[in-house]
Amino acid sequence: MKRNDLLKKSINVAVAAGISATTAAAVAQADWQQIGVMGDLNNDGKANVADLVLMTEHINNKTKLTNNNAYFIDYAYVGLNGRGFRGEKYFCTADINEDNIVDIFDLVMLKKYVADLWSEPVWKWYDEEIPQEITTTTTEIAASTETTTTTVSTTEQVDPNAPIFPPVNDITRNVPSQGEADIVIFYVDFPDCKYKYDLSAEQVDEIAFGGENTYSTSYPFDSISAFYNRSSNGISQIKGKAFRYTAKENISSYDNDKKKLLKECYKAFEESADFKQFDGDGNGVIDATIITVPEESDDDAWWACAGPSGLDAFLVDGMKVGHLITGDCEITPDNNINFVRNYSHEIGHGMGLPDYYRYVEKSNPNFDGLHGLAGIELMDDALSDFGAVSKLHLGWYKNSQIQVYDYSKGMQTYTLSSSQTENSNCLIIPCGELDSKYKSEYFVVEYNTNDRNNAYMRDVYYNEGSGIRVYHVNAEIYDNGYWVSYKYESNDSNGNGNGKRFIRITDDVEEYDNYYHTGDIIDSSVSGFCWYDENGLESVDPNVRITIGELTENGYTVTVENT
Template sequence: MTSHSRPFFLASAPAFLRRGLAALLLLGMGAQRAAAMPPPTAAMLKRYREDGTLQQRIAFAKEIGNHRADPQLLQDAQRRMQELASAHGVNLPASTLAPTPPSAWRGLPTKGSPKMFILMIDFSDYPADPVNTLSAVASRAFGDGDGVQPAPYESLKSYYYRSSYGQLTISGNVLGYYRPAYTRASMGASPTVAQRQNLIKEALQAQAAAGHDFSQYDNNASGKIDYFAVLWTGPDTGWSNFWWAYQTSWNNSTTPLTLNGKTLGKYVWQWVSNKDYPTRNAPAFDPKVLIHETGHALGLPDYYDYDAAVGPKGGLGRLDMMDGNWGDHNCFSKFLLDWITPAVITSSATGQSLLSSGDHKDNSSFILMDTNPGGAFGEYFMVQNRQRVGNDTPYPADGLLIWHVDSRLDPAKNNTNYLYDNSYTDHKLLRLMEADGLEEIETFSTQANAGDYWTAGKTFGPSTLPGSNRYDGSFTKLGVRNISAASSSMTLDVFLVTDSTPPTGSPSTPTATTAQDTLTYTWTVGTAADADSGIAGYRLQVGTTPGGNDVFDSLVGNVHAWTVKDLGLRDGTLLYGRVAALNGAGLPSAYSGDCAGPAISLPGFDGSVLDNAGLAFKTIGPWTVDPAAYTAGLSSARSAVITDSSRTYLQTKLVGPGTLVFDWKVLSEAGYDFLTFSLDGVDQPGKISGTTAFATVNATIPDGPHVVRWTYARDESVAPAGDGAWVDNVQWGGSTTAAAVVSPASYVTITGGTAPFSATVSNISSSNQVNWSVNGGGGTFNPTTTASGSATTFTGGATAGSYVITATPAQTPHFPGSASLQLVSPSSVVVSLVPSATAVPLGAPVICTPSVSLLTDKTVTWRNDGGTWTGTPGGTATWSSSVPGTFHITATSAVSTASAATIAVKVSALALDRPAATLLPGGSATFTCTGDLGDGVTWTLTGAATKADNGLSTTVTMPAAAPLSNTTYTLTATDKRDASLKVTATLTVKGMDVIADGLLNPLDLLGFAAEWGKGAGSPANFKGSGTVDDTDLAALLNQIK
């Protein structure tokens, strides 16, 4: 389908329409389109902003009220839903039905062959185009079309005949043209509702006088003409204004009119054709807008978002006739219109089949509903098979669409309205569940795409993202899985989770990697398990403290990796991530351990380029140096080259209060791509767009630490050549807000001990000296005044306690820096050593690791009474002795010299004549021990081998049967006088299963032959030395004979 067939579809719409929609987003209106109205163009939006009429137009659109369903349609649908739900065992709450509205509230009947009329009006100053004859309009409204607009929008009648599965055939007459005696221009610049109705009234009276029978358009004998359309000639006067396209209702109290005993009901007021609106068929009449408006006449609401500043954004991602004038009506709308009766599924159902909804009335959708919804009756999910057939031909993909419906009634409106709509409430009446989990519609107001279809391999349930939980977080416990390949007949399994216990165990502690301003967490299932419903998903939390969730907290689906984005404001901050596993009922396991870091660390940018080397600038993009454009120095910072729908930023951290002064300019698509200044992620007023010269900005920074950022962002398309943003001459308050930063930020030493401190003062050029002080007589400094970055030595006083070290800038004393100091008693310092005691052979190294409590300075000094150090002992020390005996090693705190720890090390001369041996099955070896203390040794042996002790010698004999795989034994000689002195040897019998088939048989001879002559590493070298030879062969034959 070409782009002219779906003007609300951004990706394929003409550029100026896309500009218009994007501008609405930038105005905080999301996919703002007036109720029953086509959207404005970019030029219109620019004009409305300049003339100050934009908010008035938005209010006009809201007042029309087509974001709400027709009360009669609502009441009928609610009654049918109750009957369906009750038949499937759903426990219904009381008072869920709306009162029956008056029959006069009904619109166009949703079934049968209702009739309507189209009234054509032209003006002498805007005569009708010859291409729009009455017969041409009739063909595109009530006939089969004439090729001006291809299917599925070839005619009003054909579209609704397909959509209703032949249950609705709209017929009618085209009346006119009526030309009033006055010109359109004479109606003034801003005609009133009364003028509109009077014009329609005189045109209808003229038709009545000519004998036309209007009683035929009261399709339900309510005394009212259900629906008609008025098409006028001439240009529009702008979106959501008098001369635009919209649907409304006749006000009989202000303009009384009765025709053949009938009053007037709903009607559409729209252009015959509009060369400025992107239908691409001007000047020929295009029925698509009339198709959308007729949806309102049948009772359907708009599903697009009128105002993104209120409630969730994006509508249905334009994937519906009542959102984007695109494709067919969804299954919820078709249920409202009584065109389908979907099954209600409340429990597991294997092999559920669904036919394509574009050409099948029955078994094309079903409802997932909990049997105990309580007050949430009316909130459920609908599953629908959408293939590119019928009215769905223009859609981007094939597969299942899943809809979240919340059709609860509003008691404040006497249950005559739904509690929720898609524009102004906390959540939507109807929401498309995006299968890819990206939430692009709600987050960015983007159009739906192929990733939003549920296809083979995807699962929808309580623990997926998105999932089947209600808006309040409670579980429906229902889901869909085992989806077949997309086709006109698809199968799937509906499952109901009955698990009531959470998983045991927990996932593994995640690991994290950074990429600019993102953190990607990776984990495994760990010990998490659920015997009843399995592990179905995970929840990831990220916070600034262990166990915190102030940065991110969300279900992420059944994945083992997730990327948390846009963390630039957390630059330099250590973040903690953890995960919990969810079972099929959505119940969580215990959380994993916390993954600490790594901290986001954005690439730095040279502050001298911005004429401020005192601030630490960071960037993504990256930004570059531009020597051709600047206001100070020799260059400025220029934004990185970016693509459509992306951004790049430059930021720095400040400690307020103060005034930030900078110069900036931009070259961008005016009104759509912006350079924005933000404070802690909140955009500040005054963003710039278009082509500007450098301008100076003074920004007030409040008290406390802050992140300021300059962001250049492009929308989804169109940018001038060489576009970008420039920032220069950044001045942070001159010398009035220079603050000292003390290092270290905290320190612990003993009373009377010393500590080094330094302070750095930024953003100041004339004097950066600081004066040092400590509260409460905590000690003294030498020197008491230092230059920025230079050190002073603090000597603590005699009283233990907590103190504050203060570095006060000489020129800005109201911005001091501080550090915490703790003085402790020397006797409270404890030194410990690992190991606490040990026994080792001659020459074996002993690695000593000290720890010192309380103190910041953990340095120790070492002392020993024999043996030697390996190198110079420091934070750890390595010691050994070449003579036997008992020796002592001592570590003493370098700060608190009364605090020390000592360990005793026994050095033994005990040794075996060989440390290891490899033997054949049944083979033996003799080991001799030396260096005992005089009473001999005790021999011990692991495994099934035997030994024959003979004082300081023993002979070990291996079992006669060969093992299949290598088997080792450990022989230990323990000194009889001092059992802590031991020495060991390892004996190995090699396995003879040469071909590793788990058997010892003649086949191993074949494997042996291939190994002949190979070295000790060969599996056939059983003796463990030399090469594979006759000795090894004899040993093998002895085992398999």
């Protein structure tokens, strides 16, 4: 398809959907040509990790973007997202959401572009004549109706043993967090890039989807399925199948075109496999596909990442391909830790969770979003279990396992069971009124222990790493009309490390053990135990004090009171 036809097609789709559009009509000897993509800040024609670094440095006021990071168009007409308009001298590809400012929301979208391996194309009109302007308007017809509002007093019966509604269901994601999630794994090597230790599809199946094996040298990363089953107490069941495949071309042919490899893999097995079975929630979409390659690959091209495949037109057995996860997490004869922990983290993205680390250089002390022993979490450093906030948003708590502090009742005492038991629970202290779907600001208090899914940390830190930890959460939603995400995911609102984030932890310092134990008191004098102010800083006294009580066989007691 010619590029100008592609642009016209996108315009026609917008009009058909009832969207007003203004664009330029093609005339003889004229054409639209793609000059790049949104998010391309180093002018190499694509959006990748290098562009993420440039935008992050800009937002953090380290190195500001200039016209050198934009496209020189010299007042030509520009085509973007199905519409055309007269441009300025330079076109800013960093302003991805087109609100005339480059900020954290553009960074979130750029991260999605990089993960999806797709970016919004930027077109330029090449012709000496000024193109004719075509304006399409849409008329809305509203039906006349009468509405009668009736107020009915009801008492909703809540099943205490039923899992809560997963807040991530309102986020753009492909992998169901409750019930069965089905995953296709392509364990791929290349003519010029082989695995050091070759595995059959059946061996990969066992490591990915096998049952619990507490004797495994890789425990608790014995398998992805076992890890998720323990973490969710059976609410989430990861199933799937692995396929062993050698690609047709050398690995460099796919470094910048993961979709090419994805299509090739599916076509290789389309006659021998029924891919309709990999749709856990029955929505006509394969829940997730993992393409894993040898660790000798180019790490810049194959670092573990995840995002929607973006292949809406490509069907496999009549199914769309949902989430795509790629990575170079090779399995060794005696160790599957790297494979299981990294892809468990990426599946968490598929379910809707953001990264908890920040998008800054790894040398930056604030790269880890959560510090200290209490800050170790699968969505941050991928070394341990999901924490209470993750489990809350994935819908892995039952109604009876969530306790909410009621300010009107004054002093209240709660018992927190270990995060690694079937009776695990959490305590929420809301900032004002708690949103019914937990999409507001609040503290989450959890008793975390270093057994089961945290056993790896017990071995690393010599039995340290248990106690009470307190998360500060701001789970507001950002919806730009086609993508829904957590508003403050993966970075902070002001770009300098001090602003609002989806998740923080109190006493967020690089101490050896920053858990709380019997006798500890948590109030506004504790770092991070404050609400956000209008500037996004943790400075508002919550007027609450938490006192850590005794540790019994049932867990820790914690007392909360107004101050």
